[in-house]
Amino acid sequence: MRGRMAVWWRCKSFTSSASPSRLAKPLIYLDRPDIWYPSSSPSGVSPYLRHAYYRLSRKRKVGHFGMELLVTVHKSERFISDCFSYLLAVYMLEDGRKRNNEHAAADIDGKLIANDIKATVATEIRHMKSSIRKVPGLGVILVGKRKDSFSFVSIKKKACEEVGIASVVVELPEDSTEHEVLAVVSLLNRKESVHGILVQLPLPNHLSEEKIINAVNVEKDVDGFHPVNMGNLAMTGREPLFIPCASRGCLEVLHRCSVEIIGKKVVVIGRSKIGGLPTSLLLQNPEQITREADILVSDVGVPNLVRGHWLKPGVVVIDMGSTLVKDSNNSHCSHVTGDVCYEEAIHKASAITPVPGGVGPVTISMLLSNTVEAAKRAYQWTERSYQQEQSFSYIPLSNVHI
Ligand SMILES: Nc1nc(=O)c2c([nH]1)NC[C@@H]1CN(c3ccc(C(=O)N[C@@H](CCC(=O)O)C(=O)O)cc3)C=[N+]21
Known part of the structure; x- marks a missing residue:
């Protein structure tokens, strides 16, 4: 049986309590056999999970007695040997947990995962450059x-x-017309050196997101x-050319982290960029639904x-929310x-x-x-063709007899 993860979209209102919780049918199935079968998960302890003691020690806001002490230990680290303070911190964390009958989640280190992916991408770009310039x-x-x-861009x-992708940012004024934005999309569509196009969202209200994204x-x-990619993603057995980056990130x-997905209840509290989905049925009572989830994506x-x-x-x-808020002590x-x-x-x-860093x-x-995939497709270049090229150039001349 093929594993499937249901991706549910958010309703318009979370606060409505008029009707009891109802589970709508999942609207999208993502088929990724490689992440569905437990045997395909990396074995052993994942290096991307950070020890709780480290995370709690860097948090300024601390919850209970055990953790407060933990922070004090870290402040006075200079006076105690590192080793002793570590053992004490772990002991107090355990003790605090026991007393409060609590446990602490492992922090997933997104930066570490991101750097790993970047290293792979950068290598591939170097190979592409050396083989086809x-x-x-x-x-x-x-x-x-x-x-x-601005900050995301x-x-x-x-x-x-960092990885060697040539990027160009076209900044347009707030009051640009749809025609002007479409002209830039069309320019980038035609430009051979541009393999990937990203229209930063949200767009100002007077512009049709639908029209502009359809033009890419x-x-x-x-x-x-693009609806063709999104549509193919939604249909089993079809391959989209690209999977949205945040969803790919989430699955990655x-x-x-070796989280098995097969057989798990997954709740995605999400915001749909595509209008018109009858999602308001879904999360009338998000608390109750989320309380049943083994994996929760928000x-x-x-x-x-x-x-x-x-x-x-x-x-x-998996916290995919990303809201810019003013610091409480400094509104600037x-x-x-x-x-x-x-x-x-x-x-x-x-x-x-965590956010940030997740x-x-x-x-x-x-x-x-x-973006690398887009360029590879455009040039019909593969890492394999690079490897073949390399194996040709590495034949020592002394072995060649004419
Ligand atoms: N066409 C389009 N494509 C997008 O992919 C897209 C978009 N529009 N509009 C906005 C959202 C949001 N998004 C984020 C990506 C990375 C971080 C990220 O790297 N955040 C850092 C912190 C960032 C900071 O400190 O400012 C972190 O969580 O550690 C956040 C948010 C992509 N989006």
């Missing part, structure tokens, strides 16, 4: 002056530089938002939406925060992706990987 190119269209979009640009060449749609995180954009009491003990939490500074109330969730979950960086790496 081409590098992948990414074109980003940014309309308007949203602070969060600059993260993407920096990531491209399917073969350059590294975001995977679960896979690398992508809503409401900080602290998912509370500790929503979670089933032992759940694996802001930071990103997820959907899940982290401080509460760590006492229920077995593993959790699935976000993996998403970026997936964008890089999709």
Whole structure:
């Protein structure tokens, strides 16, 4: 039997309690045999899970007595030997847990996963460059002056530089017409050195997201938002050219952390970019549904939406929310925060992706990987052709007898 994960989309209103919880049919099935079968999971302890003691020691806000002491130990680390402070910290964490009958989730280190993917992508780009003298190119269209979009685009640009992707960011004013944006899309569609196109979302309200995304060449749609790619993703047995980066990131995180998916209840509290889906039936009572989940993915954009009491003990939490909020002590500074109330969730979950440092960086790496795929398709170049080329050039001349 083929494993399937249901991806459910969010309803319009979370607060409505008018009708009892109803489970709508899943709308999308993702078939990824390699992540469904437990035997395909990496074995042993995953290097991407961070020890709880380390995470708690870097948190400024601490919950209970045991953890407060833990922080004190770390502050005075200079006066005690490192080794002693470590043992004491672990002991107190255990003790604190026992006293409070609590446990702490492992932190999933998204940055580590992201760096691993980046290293693979960078190697492939080096090989591509040395064999066909081409590098992948990414074109980003940014309309308007949203602070969060600016920040996300600059993260993407920096990531491209790190791995050797040539990126170009086209910044357009907030009041650009649809015609103007479409003209840029068409320019990038035609440009041979651009293999991937990304229209940063959300667009200003007066622009039709649908029209603009539909205009992106399917073969350059590294975001995977084009209806042809999204449609093929939704249909079993069809292959989209690109899978949306955040979803790829989410699956990659679960896979690398050896989380088995087969037979698990998965709840995705998500925001659909495609309008018209009758999702309002789904999450009338999100707390009750999420409480049944073994794996919970949230992508809503409401900080602290998912509370500790929503979670089933032992759940694996993937927090895909990414909201820019002002610092409480300095309104000039802001930071990103997820959907899940982290401080509460760590006492229920077995593993959790923090924000920042969780699935976000993996998403970026997936964008890089999709862009390389786009360039490989455009040049019909494969890592295998590089290997073959290498094996030719490595024949020592002394062995060649004419
Ligand atoms: N066409 C389009 N494609 C997208 O993929 C897309 C988009 N529009 N609009 C907005 C969302 C959001 N998104 C994020 C990606 C990485 C981080 C990320 O790397 N976050 C860092 C922290 C970032 C920071 O500190 O500012 C982290 O979680 O560690 C966050 C958010 C992609 N999006």
